[in-house]
Amino acid sequence: MLRFELPHAAQRILDLLEASGFEAYVVGGCVRDALFGRSPNDWDITTSAKPHEIQTVMQAEGLACIDTGIAHGTVTVLIDHEPFEVTTYRSDGDYTDGRHPDTVVFLDRVDGDLARRDFTMNAMAYNPRSGLLDPFGGQADLHAGVLRAVGDARTRFEEDALRIVRGMRFAARFGLEIEAQTSRAIHELRHLLDRVSVERIWVELSGLLCGAHAVSVLREYADVVFQIIPQLEPEFEFDQHNNFHKFDVWEHTLHALEAAPAGMDATVRFALLLHDIGKPHCLTFDEKGRGHAYGHEKVGEPIAKDVCRKFKLSRAERETVAYLVRWHMFSIPDTKKSMRRFLLKHGPERAQQLFAIRRCDKAGLGWEQPPDSPLNIAFAKAEILMDEQLNAQPVFGVRDLAVGGCDLMELGVPQGPQVGQVLNELLQAVVDGDVENDRDALIASAKKLL
Numbered sequence: 001m002l003r004f005e006l007p008h009a010a011q012r013i014l015d016l017l018e019a020s021g022f023e024a025y026v027v028g029g030c031v032r033d034a035l036f037g038r039s040p041n042d043w044d045i046t047t048s049a050k051p052h053e054i055q056t057v058m059q060a061e062g063l064a065c066i067d068t069g070i071a072h073g074t075v076t077v078l079i080d081h082e083p084f085e086v087t088t089y090r091s092d093g094d095y096t097d098g099r100h101p102d103t104v105v106f107l108d109r110v111d112g113d114l115a116r117r118d119f120t121m122n123a124m125a126y127n128p129r130s131g132l133l134d135p136f137g138g139q140a141d142l143h144a145g146v147l148r149a150v151g152d153a154r155t156r157f158e159e160d161a162l163r164i165v166r167g168m169r170f171a172a173r174f175g176l177e178i179e180a181q182t183s184r185a186i187h188e189l190r191h192l193l194d195r196v197s198v199e200r201i202w203v204e205l206s207g208l209l210c211g212a213h214a215v216s217v218l219r220e221y222a223d224v225v226f227q228i229i230p231q232l233e234p235e236f237e238f239d240q241h242n243n244f245h246k247f248d249v250w251e252h253t254l255h256a257l258e259a260a261p262a263g264m265d266a267t268v269r270f271a272l273l274l275h276d277i278g279k280p281h282c283l284t285f286d287e288k289g290r291g292h293a294y295g296h297e298k299v300g301e302p303i304a305k306d307v308c309r310k311f312k313l314s315r316a317e318r319e320t321v322a323y324l325v326r327w328h329m330f331s332i333p334d335t336k337k338s339m340r341r342f343l344l345k346h347g348p349e350r351a352q353q354l355f356a357i358r359r360c361d362k363a364g365l366g367w368e369q370p371p372d373s374p375l376n377i378a379f380a381k382a383e384i385l386m387d388e389q390l391n392a393q394p395v396f397g398v399r400d401l402a403v404g405g406c407d408l409m410e411l412g413v414p415q416g417p418q419v420g421q422v423l424n425e426l427l428q429a430v431v432d433g434d435v436e437n438d439r440d441a442l443i444a445s446a447k448k449l450l
Helices: 010-021 028-037 051-060 111-115 138-145 153-159 162-174 180-188 192-195 199-209 214-220 222-228 231-237 249-258 266-274 296-310 315-327 336-346 350-363 372-392 405-410 418-429 439-449
Strands: 023-026 044-045 064-069 073-079 082-088 090-092 105-106 123-125 131-132
Touching: 010 051, 010 073, 010 082, 023 028, 023 082, 023 111, 028 123, 028 138, 028 418, 051 064, 051 073, 051 350, 090 111, 090 180, 090 214, 111 131, 153 162, 153 180, 162 180, 162 192, 162 214, 162 222, 180 192, 180 222, 180 315, 192 350, 199 214, 199 231, 199 266, 199 336, 214 222, 214 249, 222 231, 222 350, 231 249, 231 266, 231 296, 249 266, 296 315, 315 350, 336 372, 336 418, 350 372, 405 418, 405 439, 418 439
Parallel strands: 044 082
Antiparallel strands: 023 044, 023 123, 064 073, 073 082, 090 105, 123 131
16 A cells, blocks of 8 residues: 655644544645655645534644635644645635636545546645545556646636646746646636636746746747737747747757756846747848847837736836846857956846846747857857856946045035045946946045046
């Protein structure tokens, strides 16, 4: 019989419920992850006990309970400040909003509860005494690398359209092939996503973008991506008419994403997804018939902002995405002075993000670049220069100067805008390498300026 270890707190909840005459299992994602050999983030529990019975059992042992979703049968039990969701077996009524059941009916048997879940790999329950309950073949699907909806796929997605993007996220995260009927339903019912809150879609989409197999999913389900972000659809099969690019704009974007390092966060990946969103709107041709998208980064910036606003991203996230789209075509610095100016203009964090985007953009060209190609040489040199500057005592603003406003006023600079002007001139002199960031040297330079 299959066995795996449960956290002490989760086991305690099962034991307390069973000692009171109820059935109880860990269920869903935690079982899936345990079978995958991963450490589950959350341990959810399903039980035959009704919500008030869950509370009675737990409170009798001095455990705090929170009515997080009691109308749907869920009570959160706190053990050593760690939350565990405990939910009564249930079946769901109609989903008139395409997201939440209008009603729920509490059940006495766990198999009915598993039947309402989204995918077979999430429709498994486990108890150390009775073993694994797997009525829909979730374990076999996991071993075969298949994502399959429980029962009728159309019904599952019509109940909750967010499952469409969630399924894509699972496929991207675990490298699963989406089963044929499930895949067909995803394509055919993608329009239902218009009824789902953008915040929930963003959670799933950002997780998808961070998946190791994100690109194959985005390629296979491009129509779903365009349903969510219609501003990207003009990229699809958009010929760039330039031998510098091997792919159309959409394929170029996917190849750029494929080159993203594992540590790149979701916001920067999203900027990479949108980085060429302006290209289809500004294609021009030269006298030889070659296509160019001059200024596409400027055209793309407001489009990217609109997309970010649609998803209600935080201000910081919106600013990051828009900034990276706007400046991703920067000139690669090739001297210490130009690198210092680059770092001063963008700041160290943005500068490193821009270089990450640009590396991926280069990879997305589709042509093998030999190590001694001009582009690779320029990148290698720039990366060395950046490392040198970041490891030196960096100066990225007037706050990093060895003098301040008070020092200048002591020299006779009148309080007000002129102090800032002199500080900025000193900053530029330091960045250009004309003056050391040393108090005496800066004071001497300030006296010359005066």
